[in-house]
Amino acid sequence: MxxxxxxxxxxxxxxxxxxxxxxxxxxxxxxxxxxxxxxxxxxxxxxxxxxxxxxxxxxxxxxxxxxxxxxxxxxxxxxxxxxxxxxxxxxxxxxxSHHMSRLDLPALPRGNSAPLTRRRRLKLILRAATDDQMPLRARVTACLTLLYAQPITRIMA
Incomplete structure (x- = not known):
């Protein structure tokens, strides 16, 4: 954060x-x-x-x-x-209930996207482990997510 x-x-x-x-x-x-x-x-x-x-x-x-x-x-x-x-x-x-104006609620995507292939996940892990241009916290979060399949909400908590 x-x-x-x-x-x-x-x-x-x-x-x-x-x-x-x-x-x-x-x-x-x-x-x-x-x-x-x-x-x-x-x-x-x-x-x-x-x-x-x-x-x-x-x-x-x-x-x-x-x-x-x-x-x-x-x-x-x-x-x-x-x-x-x-x-x-x-x-x-x-x-x-007329407590606010009628507004358009942004559409929220439904369902999960296609899972990453093994090759794509390994490429992302390599990038997160070696790319010094990414902030350290973002790299750690990416590694935890990619290695342990932890949902972002659990990592945030």
Missing amino acids: ACGALPAVDKQLLHTETWLTHRLAELDGHTHEPLLRRFATWHLLPTLRARAFLAWLDERGLDLPRCRQADLDAWHATHPKPRRRALAAFLTWAMN
């Missing part, structure tokens, strides 16, 4: 997600755990992410009714895909 290779993280949201993960782990095997996990995933976390978007607007001196397409596009360009996907439901509701 410090060198710009990774997007800035909302620390309150990250702490809440961590806390929630630990609490749900304590309930592992309990009959209510699946229900609580679904509630947290589909209601609690999207609500918190919507608040993060509203805080982002506040930092720019805006509120939801004055949010324009350029503002929404700027937010989408600077935040990771999981946050963009989670915010879409809130923005759709806000537009349908």
Whole structure:
């Protein structure tokens, strides 16, 4: 994050997600755990992410009714895909409820891209290991991802 290779993280949201993960782990095997996990995933976390978007607007001196397409596009360009996907439901509701202007939500790609071939992955690992022009943090992240297939979101956390 410090060198710009990774997007800035909302620390309150990250702490809440961590806390929630630990609490749900304590309930592992309990009959209510699946229900609580679904509630947290589909209601609690999207609500918190919507608040993060509203805080982002506040930092720019805006509120939801004055949010324009350029503002929404700027937010989408600077935040990771999981946050963009989670915010879409809130923005759709806000537009349908006339709390904000009707804006175009950027299309989010669906599904996974084709997996890397072995040859392509080895070339990328070699580049990450030897290219001194890349920032060190970006090189380490690339190596972890390519060697251990760790999702970027887990590396960020």
